[in-house]
Amino acid sequence: MxxxxxxxxxxxxxxxxxxxxxxxxxxxxxxxxxxxxxxxxxxxxxxxxxxxxxxxxxxxxxxxxxxxRCRPLSHPNQVTEIVQKLVEAVEKNPEKRWKDYDFKELSMDASTARRQFKKRFGMTFVEYARARRMGIAMKQIRSGEAVIEAQLSTGYESSSGFRDAFSRIMGSAPTLLNQTNVLKASWIDTRLGPMIAIADDRFLYLLEFVDRRGLEKEVERLRDKKKSAIIPGHSWPISSIENELNQYFDGQLTEFKTPVFYLGSDFQKSVWEELKKIPAGETRKYSEIANAVGKPTAYRAVARANGANQLAIVVPCHRVINSNGDLAGYGGGLTRKKWLIDHENHGG
Missing domain, CATH: 3.40.10.10 (DNA Methylphosphotriester Repair Domain)
Incomplete structure (x- = not known):
């Protein structure tokens, strides 16, 4: 932040x-x-x-x-035709999921588009288009605006365009608020950047940094498993985790009490429970977690379960490191992982 x-x-x-x-x-x-x-x-x-x-x-x-006017997605002194055409194409149809044949329709090579975006912006064009779609959904989650206000502020001239883009991510048109199976999604600002929390009235199901790679798929997986619509809103577990996160970042809390619900296999659940046993300020190796869950040779499966965790910080997958002491991967980024470990080690 x-x-x-x-x-x-x-x-x-x-x-x-x-x-x-x-x-x-x-x-x-x-x-x-x-x-x-x-x-x-x-x-x-x-x-x-x-x-x-x-x-x-x-x-x-x-x-x-x-x-x-200033075209922030182009080089200050050079607006490439490819970049300009692709950005304009996304703005005309932000909910579109791009495939290779879509590039051919614009008379350009998909690999060229990927290279140009990656070189200039640190992300491929497909990642850019995905971020734009996610941003549309996040707009309403972040502010809780009325649908028409969110539609206008994101630049849509038609309500159908906004509704389609929102539902591609969240699984339901934002006006369908009276469905039986509904999860609430809320934006939470933290010291390490904004997070999205998704919960019902009893449990927290997802807590992730909004720029996490693969977040769109995580939301889709949650939506499918729960057979639920996801709409902007607040619930008791979201209020609880927001309060606990504030205490955590202030160095006043190390153990979260907000009730959570695990959506995973029995093995994944056993790994996640073991992660919660790691004291703040300490780390464990994948092999040590494998031994603790009674599967000493399954350290690779432990690593996969670690990566499948949908409750960042609360289930502290950031406390697991490689056998050689390296930090290894983290969905929120290695910079955040190091910060979290250092923060816990020094008590805030």
Whole structure:
């Protein structure tokens, strides 16, 4: 999360259009719903209407769309035809899931599009399109706006476009609020970035950083297993975990009490329960977890179960490391994993 001092610095750079900040940050303008580069020629917004991001992907996941004047998804001094065409194509149809034949219809090679986006933005074009779709769903989850307000703020001229994009992620049109099987989804701001929490009135089912790779599939898997619609909203478990996360990041809590529900195999559940037994400030190796669950040769399966955890921080998969002491993978990113381990080791 960007510090308050850094935000002041970024706003000053935005007002003065300082070119040395190109690529350092992007600014989302709350009143227009677009995000820009620091040197955008448009009239500068008030500071309270600005939201700053270190990457374009973060801005997309926060539901901002790229500015048409400064084109933040293009090189400052060069707007490639491929990048321009693809960004425009996504804005015309944000709910679209791109396949190789879609690139052929635009007379371009899919691998070329992937390379250009990866080189400039640190993500492939398909990842960009996915982030844009996810951002649309996150917009309503984040603010709990009325459907029509969320539709207009994301730039849709038709309600069907917004509804389709939302339902692709969450499994139900946002107006269908009276279904029997409903899960509530809420946006939670934390020191390490925003998270999404999904729960019913009794249990927390999912807690993940919104920029986690594969989050869209995790939501889809949860939706399918529960046979439920997911709508923006709050419930007791969400309020509980939000309060506990605040205490955790303040160094006042190490064990979470919010009731959770595991959606996994018996083996996965046994691994997740074992993870919760690891004391804060300590780490375990995959082999040690395998021994603890009575499957000493199943350390690879333990690693897969670790990666399938849908309750970040609460089920502390970040406390598991490689046998050689390396941090190994983490869905929220290795930087966050290291921060969490250090935070717990030093008591906040």
């Amino acid at each position: 960007i510090s308050s001092e850094r935000k002041v610095e970024f706003y000053k750079a935005l007002v003065e259009k300082k070119t040395e900040y190109e690529g350092v940050f992007y600014v989302g303008v709350k009143t227009t719903g677009v995000f820009c580069r620091p040197t955008c020629p448009a009239r500068k917004p008030k500071e309270e209407n600005c939201e700053f991001f270190e990457t374009a992907k973060q801005a997309l996941l926060a539901s901002f769309r790229p500015c048409k």
